[in-house]
Amino acid sequence: MFNIGYIIPIVMSWHLLLSELIKYKKEEVGKNIMHFIHGLIFIVYHNYYNNNTEMIYATHISMGFYIYDFLYLTAYIIKFKDKISQQAPYIIHHIFTVIILYNSLYNIYFISILNGYYIFEMSNMMLYVSYHIHKEHNVNKKLLFFVTFIQLLWYSYFRTVKILFFCYSIKYQIFEQSAVLQTMLVIIFLMGLSWIYKLTIKNINNLRMYNNRIKT
Numbered sequence: 001m002f003n004i005g006y007i008i009p010i011v012m013s014w015h016l017l018l019s020e021l022i023k024y025k026k027e028e029v030g031k032n033i034m035h036f037i038h039g040l041i042f043i044v045y046h047n048y049y050n051n052n053t054e055m056i057y058a059t060h061i062s063m064g065f066y067i068y069d070f071l072y073l074t075a076y077i078i079k080f081k082d083k084i085s086q087q088a089p090y091i092i093h094h095i096f097t098v099i100i101l102y103n104s105l106y107n108i109y110f111i112s113i114l115n116g117y118y119i120f121e122m123s124n125m126m127l128y129v130s131y132h133i134h135k136e137h138n139v140n141k142k143l144l145f146f147v148t149f150i151q152l153l154w155y156s157y158f159r160t161v162k163i164l165f166f167c168y169s170i171k172y173q174i175f176e177q178s179a180v181l182q183t184m185l186v187i188i189f190l191m192g193l194s195w196i197y198k199l200t201i202k203n204i205n206n207l208r209m210y211n212n213r214i215k216t
Contacts, residue, residue, distance in 0.1 A: 001105040010064030036128035038065045046118045070094040096184040123158030145206045152199040159192035
């Protein structure tokens with residue numbers, strides 16, 4: 001079911017999209033917009049198509065995206081070797097995601113896996129919105145504080161409540177998967193918890209800053 005004939009043009013399409021975006025925006029902003037577009041594409045596919053053929057193509061679109069982003073990050077850390085530790089979690093995340101998506105194409109629980117993947121993509125959407133606002137509207141501190149707080153609530157809901165209830169509902173399907181696949185899923189879940197912790201600390205610091213501004 002995996003079709004390399006899909007992957008190559010999809011990877012090139014993501015590259016062309018980013019090339020166009022950075023003509024009008026800074027590279028980090030353009031890249032964030034590309035991430036948002038990818039998430040939106042999969043979410044639309046997931047909500048409006050329920051047949052395997054369409055979802056197989058959507059899976060290839062996501063695989064192509066993460067392969068391209070992996071290549072982009074690899075080129076980045078080769079150029080800036082001091083950024084390896086900063087980018088390493090994203091590279092690991094992308095490798096695991098591609099492997100999971102690839103294996104889903106040959107899994108009898110294909111749709112269940114994509115349902116879980118959908119939750120992860122939904123959790124990321126507010127991250128992209130928050131990042132964009134921080135980069136493009138960083139003068140309005142109240143707006144930044146509010147967006148960061150909403151980002152924490154949104155991300156925490158999908159990465160804890162939503163995903164845990166979903167995993168419980170398909171627990172027997174998860175038990176049937178290989179130990180390697182289960183381990184990768186646990187690591188991705190723990191990465192989410194780590195990001196929730198960072199967002200929590202950021203919100204606490206924002207609250208302290210806001211209180212100090214009121215007092216002064």
